[in-house]
Amino acid sequence: MASISLSRIGWATPDGHSVLTGVDLNFGQERTGLVGRNGVGKSTLLKLITGELQPLAGTVRVTGTLGLLKQAVRPGERETVADLFGVTGALALLRRAEAGAAGVEELTDADWTLAERIAAALARVGLDAGPDTRLAELSGGQRTRASLAAAVFAAPDFLLLDEPTNNLDRSGRDAVIALLAGWRAGAIVVSHDRELLDRMDAIVELTSLGAARFGGNWTHYRERKATELDAAQQDLAHAEKQAAEVRRKAQRAAERQDRRDAAGSRKAAQGDMPRILLGARKSNAEASRGAGAKLADRQRAEAEMALTSARSRIEILQDLSLALLPTGLPANRTVLRLDGVTAGYEADHPIIRDLSFTMEGPERVAIVGPNGSGKTTLLTLIAGGLAPIRGTVSVAVDFAMLDQRVGILDPAASILDNFQGLNPGATDNACRAALARFLFRADAALQQMGTLSGGQMLRAGLACTLGGPRPPALLILDEPTNHLDVESVEAMEAGLRSYDGAILLVSHDETFMTNIGIGRRLSLGAAEGDAP
Known part of the structure; x- marks a missing residue:
């Protein structure tokens, strides 16, 4: 029977940052959701299973075949769907056979x-x-859909899916959910999509403490997790109370012994006690003090051990809380104007046709529409990465764009170097302080961009663009929640609510758009959103 087994797995980044330590997991013929905070090692775990990475410790055993969907597909200019499926040569043979140009031996293959x-x-x-x-x-x-089709094409024993609903519109998300609902082999799904995770048979949670398996779907996992966390917090409170009580008792015992010692010293100073009796009392006092100290030490050690055990059951998580400096963008300032714009990558096949659109002041506008309707193309056009075929594009304020791959940052440089490059006037202390607000403290700011997870990379992009002394007046975001865990999405929502600049956003996350106060929608295509 097909199975995947990981025993005492350990892995670290090339710069020595530990990602996985002592992980034990077994996967069988069921659909398993793999969840956890950004950077905890979910995608790394998939790469260890496929053999793309080798563990520094432990063993990985795979029985059966694997089909893999990665987080991002970065195609070559001429790469085709057939290349993605790995069937280019086989299709070429079929075409030669159909044209009568294949040899007899080839026809058998x-x-x-x-x-x-x-x-x-x-x-x-x-x-x-x-x-x-x-x-x-x-x-x-x-x-993403093409990659998913390629992953299931060979009917593998295990599907390994890394954020399969990222970049997908509603119909695409429905297609992924339906595919997994009917999947009868094994599947390991890395996702923050709660709707998709509710279709799983089990949930595996990765934390800095290791891996834990929960039977049932996302809803059951959250209920059980809440119960366990409540019990762990009660145990921690009890252990803290016990440790404090032990420390108080030890302090009171020491003070009583000090008073007895002081009384004995005063008695000895009076000179009316035989020397032999003084020596005996002194020996007894020292023995009593020594025994008391040993007992106190043992009780303290036991209390601290119980406290450490209780704390180890609760992962100490820091919430990302963004406090952004003001941009001072006035309400009547024209931010962006498009007049009669037609655009695309081929002049005779435009993706956007005759589009006129204006943004004023700190407006918050979402560009919506089905996949392929031109949403990312429009953002690229506005950011200057694509020239219009016809019409004009005018951006009247300073802006920053974070695309799905955070292309504004240099993957070979550190987070700190990227921040300094985008904020050349900031002092080293100001850079460090700004990055710390985005939870890149001390050595974490020195991590190379290329070693970060998708969620960490987006957080670094936000830090470098919004954390400086002068945040841009216009923020352009392309699917910003795709690689973020739930806690980080909520933190981003809080930060963007406090941002006083304009926001132009592409997203399929309705909850996110509502929570950051999107006030207008520009619809491309007919499937989503309101009229422009």
């Missing part, structure tokens, strides 16, 4: 059902594309 199975896999995830479709022509969400 031909897979005559291949095209039909590729079409079925793409239809299963709701993607209207063919094997010759270039991946660069697909939107981020469409590439």
Whole structure:
């Protein structure tokens, strides 16, 4: 039977930062959600299972075949869906056979059902594309669907999915949920999507304390987790109370012994006690003090051990709390204007047609629409990464754009170096203080960008763009919640509510858009949102 077993796994980044320590896990033929805070090692665990990474300690045993969906697909210019499926050569053979150009020996190797199975896999995830479709022509969400189709194409014993609903519109999310609902083999799903996690058979939580398995879906996990956390907090409160009581008793015992010693000293000073009796009393006092000290030490050690044990059951988590400096953007200031814009990557096949749009003051606007409707293209156009075919684009204030890969940052540089590069006037102390507000304290600020998880990278991007002495008046965000855990999303919501600049956002997260006060929607395509 297919299975995955991890025994005492340990792994660290090249710079020595420990990510996984002593992890023991077993996966069978069920759908398992893998959850945990950003940077705790979820994607790393998948890479250890596939063999892309090797553990520094422990062993990984895989029985059966694997199908992997990574967090991001970065295609080459000419890479096609067939390349993603790994069937380019097999399709070429079929075409030679159909044209009568294949040799007899080649014909015996031909897979005559291949095209039909590729079409079925793409239809299963709701993607209207063919094997010759270039991946660069697909939107981020469409590439996610293509990658998912490639992962299930060979009917593996285990699906390994890393954030499968990222970049997907509503219909894409529904397709992933339906696929997993009908999946009868094993699956390990890294996700922060609570709707998807509620379709799981089990939840594995990774924390800095290790890994814990919970039977049932996300809702059951949260209920059980809340119960266990409440019990652990009660145990911790009891242990703290006991430790404090032991310290008080030890202090009172020491004070009583000091008073007895002082009384004995005064008696000896009077000179009316035989020397032999004085010596005996002194010996007894020293023995009593020694015994009392040993008892107090033992009780303190036991109390501290109980306290440490109670604390070890509760992972101490720091919440990200953003306090941003003001931009001073006035309400009547024109921030952005598009007049009659037509744009795309090929002049004869524009993605955006004749679009006019204006933002004024600290407006908060969401660009909505189905995958492939041009949302990311529009952001790239506004940020200056793409010239319009027709019409004009005018951005009248300073801005920062965080795309889905945080391309504004240098992956080879540290977080601190990136911050200083984007905020050249800030002192070293100011840089350190700003990064600390985003939980990059001390040596954490020296981490290389390329070693960070997706969520950590977005947090670093926010730190570098918004943490400086002059935050930009316009913030452009492309699916900012895709790689964030629930706690970080809530912290981002709180921070963006306090931001006084304008926000232009692409997102499919309705709750997030509501919580940051999106007041207007620009709809591209007919499936989502309101009219412009």
